[in-house]
Amino acid sequence: MVKAGLLYSESHEWVEKDGNVGIVGISDHAQHELGSVVFIDLPKVGKVIKKGDAVGAVESVKAASDLYTPISGKIIEINEALENEPEMLNDNPYGAWIFKVEISEPSELDKLLSPEAYKEIAEE
Amino acid sequence: MHKYLPHTEKDIEEMLQVTGAKSLDDLFSSIPKSLRLKDPYNIPSALSDYALTKHMQDLAKKNQELIIFRGAGAYDHFTPSHIKALVSRQEFLTSYTPYQPEVAQGTLQYIFEYQSMVCELTGMDVSNASMYDGSTATAEAMFMAYAQTEQKTLLVSETVHPRIIDVVKTYARYRDLEVVIIPHTSGSTDLSFIESFEKPVMGVLVQNPNYYGIIEDYHGFAEVIHQKGGLFIMNAEGQALSIIKTPGAYDADIAVGDLQSMGVPLSFGGAYIGYLATKQKYVRKMPGRICGITTDVDGKRAFVLTLQAREQHIRRAKANSNICSNQSLLALFVTIYMSTMGKEGLVKVAKESMNGAHYLYKKLLETKKFEPVFNKPFYKEFALRATFDVEKFEKTCLEHGILGPLHIKDHILLFAVTEKRTIEEINQLVELVVNEA
Numbered sequence: 001m002v003k004a005g006l007l008y009s010e011s012h013e014w015v016e017k018d019g020n021v022g023i024v025g026i027s028d029h030a031q032h033e034l035g036s037v038v039f040i041d042l043p044k045v046g047k048v049i050k051k052g053d054a055v056g057a058v059e060s061v062k063a064a065s066d067l068y069t070p071i072s073g074k075i076i077e078i079n080e081a082l083e084n085e086p087e088m089l090n091d092n093p094y095g096a097w098i099f100k101v102e103i104s105e106p107s108e109l110d111k112l113l114s115p116e117a118y119k120e121i122a123e124e
Numbered sequence: 125m126h127k128y129l130p131h132t133e134k135d136i137e138e139m140l141q142v143t144g145a146k147s148l149d150d151l152f153s154s155i156p157k158s159l160r161l162k163d164p165y166n167i168p169s170a171l172s173d174y175a176l177t178k179h180m181q182d183l184a185k186k187n188q189e190l191i192i193f194r195g196a197g198a199y200d201h202f203t204p205s206h207i208k209a210l211v212s213r214q215e216f217l218t219s220y221t222p223y224q225p226e227v228a229q230g231t232l233q234y235i236f237e238y239q240s241m242v243c244e245l246t247g248m249d250v251s252n253a254s255m256y257d258g259s260t261a262t263a264e265a266m267f268m269a270y271a272q273t274e275q276k277t278l279l280v281s282e283t284v285h286p287r288i289i290d291v292v293k294t295y296a297r298y299r300d301l302e303v304v305i306i307p308h309t310s311g312s313t314d315l316s317f318i319e320s321f322e323k324p325v326m327g328v329l330v331q332n333p334n335y336y337g338i339i340e341d342y343h344g345f346a347e348v349i350h351q352k353g354g355l356f357i358m359n360a361e362g363q364a365l366s367i368i369k370t371p372g373a374y375d376a377d378i379a380v381g382d383l384q385s386m387g388v389p390l391s392f393g394g395a396y397i398g399y400l401a402t403k404q405k406y407v408r409k410m411p412g413r414i415c416g417i418t419t420d421v422d423g424k425r426a427f428v429l430t431l432q433a434r435e436q437h438i439r440r441a442k443a444n445s446n447i448c449s450n451q452s453l454l455a456l457f458v459t460i461y462m463s464t465m466g467k468e469g470l471v472k473v474a475k476e477s478m479n480g481a482h483y484l485y486k487k488l489l490e491t492k493k494f495e496p497v498f499n500k501p502f503y504k505e506f507a508l509r510a511t512f513d514v515e516k517f518e519k520t521c522l523e524h525g526i527l528g529p530l531h532i533k534d535h536i537l538l539f540a541v542t543e544k545r546t547i548e549e550i551n552q553l554v555e556l557v558v559n560e561a
Contacts, residue, residue, distance in 0.1 A: 039408065044274070054442070066442070 001028045003094045007109060008118035009070035014094065015112060022071045022101045022109075026058065029122035031093045034060040037086045040067075042078045043099055049075060051108050055099070058089065071108050073101040190527040191549050193484075195505050195540025196335070197258070197285055198393065199385040201363060201473065202544050207387050207460045216456055221449065222415075225428040231452065232427035235415040238459040245365045245462070246379040247372020248401035252412040253450035254458075258382025259288045261398030262329065262359050263295035264411045264445055265378040268402070269327035269355040270301060271409050271444040277302045277325045279354075281313040283334035288359060292329065301326075311338045311498035311507075319348055327355035327377070333364050336538065337481075337505025338498060346375035355406075362386045362399065362458070364503050366470035367478070371401075378402045387461025388454055397454035407431060411445030476543035477504040480550060484541055487554045493561050497536055505540045507532065512561040520560045526553060 006014045012030035016023040031037065043055040054066040055075070077100040082088060088096040103109070113121070131139075136148070145151035152160070171179060192200040211217060215230055222228030222235070235253045242251035255261035266278050278296065280289055282305050289303070296303050306317045306328070313330050328349045333339045342358070349356045357378045358371040363385035371379035384396040402410060408431065416430035440446070465473065481504045488494050494508040510517070514531050521528035529537035541550065 041408070057442075 002115045002119045002122060003028075004115050006094070006115060007070075007112035008115065008121075009068070009112055010121060011068045011070070012122070013068060013070045015070050015109070016097075017103075017109060020103050020106070021076065022073065022103050023097045024069065024071070024099050024101060025097045026067070026089060026093060027118070027122065028093045031090050034058060034065060035062045036060055037089045040082050040086045040089070040098070042080070042083065043067075043075050045075055045078055047075045048104075049073065049101070051105070058086075067098065069099075069101065070112055071101055071103055071105070073104040076100050076102050188522075188525070190522070190525055191545070191552070192390075192527045193539050193541065193545070193553055194527050194530050195337075195542075196530045196538055197287065197361075197382065198390055198396070199361070199363065199504075199540060199542055200390060200544055201385050201387075201477075201542045203387050203389050203457075204461070204464065206464065207457055210460055211453060211456050217453065221452075222429065225426060229427055232415050232429070234456055234459050235450070235452065236417055236427050237463070238455045239415060241459065241462045242399050242401055245362065245370070246360070246399070246401045247370030248376075248379050249404040250407050250410070250414070251399060251401040252410050252414050254383075254452070254455040255380075255398035255400050255412060255447065256451050257394065257396045258359065258361070258380065258384075258398040259285075259291035260295075261380040261382075261400045262288050262357070263292045264400060264447060265357045265380045266292055266295065266301065266326070266329070267299070267411070267445050268378060268406060268409045269357060270299070272355060272406060273324075273326045273353060275324045275326040275354070276300065277304060277323055279304050279306050279318060279321060279325055279328045281306045281328075281330045281334070282308045283311065283313055283336065283338070283340065284329060284331040284359060285335045288331070311336050311500045312340050313342075313345075315345060315348060318345070318352075321352075325349075325352055325354040327357050329357045329359065331359040332368065332371075333361070333503045333505065336498060336500075336507045337502040337540070338500040339364075339368055339503055340500075342374045342376075346377075350375075363470070363474060363477070366467070367474040368503065377406065383454075383458045387457045395451070395454060397451040397458060409444060411447040413448065413450055473543045474503075477541055480504070480541035480543070480545050480547075481506060481539070483547075484539060484550050484553070487550070488539075488557060491554065491557050491561075493557055494537075504542060505538060507536050507538050510535045510537050510561070517557075517561045520556060521553075524552070524556060526556070528553070 006016050008014050008027060012027045014025050014027050037058055037060045039059040041057040049055050049069045049072060051069060051072045053069050055069045056067040058065050058067055079097050082096060143151060219231050222231045225232060239251040255264065278301060280292060280303055293303050306313055308314060318328055330342060346356045355377040358376040360371060360379060360381045362381060362383040379401045381399060382396055383399055388396060413429050414431050415427055418426055418428055420426040485506050488508055493511055497507040497509050514535055514537060518528050529539040532538050
């Protein structure tokens with residue numbers, strides 16, 4: 001399932017724009033490919049990140065995958081609830097946001113994928 | 125037949141036929157000529173059974189059985205006879221790494237028990253399945269602190285064993301990490317240096333008892349270190365932990381050290397075993413393997429490797445550590461030692477060692493040939509400054525079948541006493557000082 005109203009990256013993260021803040025999570029397709037998530041290594045609040053950086057990792061019963069940021073900026077908040085309940089990433093991938101970024105390069109948003117464009121990648 | 129290879133000409137011929145190669149040279153033709161060995165191996169020819177036995181006996185005769193008054197990281201404690209008998213069982217001695225829990229319950233259970241006892245000994249929440257030795261375990265603790273804090277500077281007390289500092293520095297160098305030494309004030313780590321250190325740090329490494337045998341008081345350290353955002357790493361030798369305040373009680377974040385002193389023979393310097401234990405919240409940053417307890421499909425108790433940091437196997441380029449194994453057979457030595465000595469036995473060994481060391485300290489000062497170096501509480505090891513020719517004295521000791529103290533520098537000698545040293549042996553050393561030094 002690809003949720004409408006969000007932007008997507010080719011590395012399967014979603015971004016929701018909220019003023020100058022970008023809220024980031026992983027797509028339904030990503031959680032499905034990973035399988036049951038057992039651990040998430042969250043980034044640190046205050047860290048300045050660049051588009052494409054590996055900022056954390058998601059571990060499932062069958063794989064471990066880097067978590068990339070689709071936008072540049074400063075991390076202002078992380079979803080600490082995921083530390084104890086990483087399975088929320090499977091149960092509700094578009095509800096379980098991972099981190100929030102104060103966007104430093106708004107033009108990067110234009111290069112992200114629309115739900116329609118991402119749907120093509122995810123269904124390939 | 126080739127010197128050390130069991131294949132006959134016929135075997136080789138048959139294998140070549142299967143591969144389709146015309147000759148051995150043909151088989152290895154994909155390896156560039158410049159990389160191939162041109163001369164035969166520089167290895168002596170095989171000896172007959174008798175000649176080899178004689179050779180080994182001659183080598184063994186060079187060993188001297190000495191009465192040991194030296195420690196500095198490796199201690200002459202007794203290895204009870206039952207340990208050697210039990211670890212020699214082939215189920216333990218020759219078993220492979222326990223990846224298949226269905227055939228490795230015995231090995232997994234003793235690792236689990238080892239971990240449980242290390243936690244109790246150190247006052248920490250979780251322990252891994254053991255490390256290769258105390259020094260490398262300490263370096264791995266630095267990597268954990270770096271992964272946790274992403275800060276590149278580690279403060280290390282000058283009272284930590286210099287060889288441990290060397291290993292930590294070697295590891296730091298190839299990760300581009302910085303090691304800054306905290307000076308000591310008369311044998312104790314200077315807390316005010318940490319307080320006034322301006323750069324952010326990944327953590328602070330101390331040792332207890334320290335290199336000089338002093339039991340340091342680390343009260344207040346955790347608070348200061350945590351305020352700076354760093355991790356508090358404490359190195360402590362296993363045997364001492366049965367009677368001194370534990371790293372856990374000092375709110376240390378990572379406890380590491382050598383466990384050679386718990387049932388493992390000196391063996392000319394190794395193999396030894398290290399431990400690494402931490403708080404629950406850092407369990408994912410731990411190197412090596414961890415054994416957990418669970419239930420199988422029938423609801424029966426079962427042991428299995430768990431929380432294996434995935435990155436060590438899958439995302440290796442990003443791994444925090446490349447240690448995926450443990451020092452299993454020596455962990456078994458330690459497990460049997462701790463479980464058969466029991467809490468009371470461990471304390472008894474520690475107290476006898478301490479009493480012997482304090483008796484020797486008093487007797488040596490009475491000879492008037494030594495001056496105190498530090499006036500601090502100590503466990504089984506202590507430093508004294510000699511007023512005589514220390515090199516000549518070391519030779520005299522050897523002539524009398526004694527391995528004397530370690531000469532640190534500037535006539536400072538480091539003595540160690542274990543429960544194995546009898547009062548007669550201690551008096552013999554004191555006599556030597558009186559008569560020969």
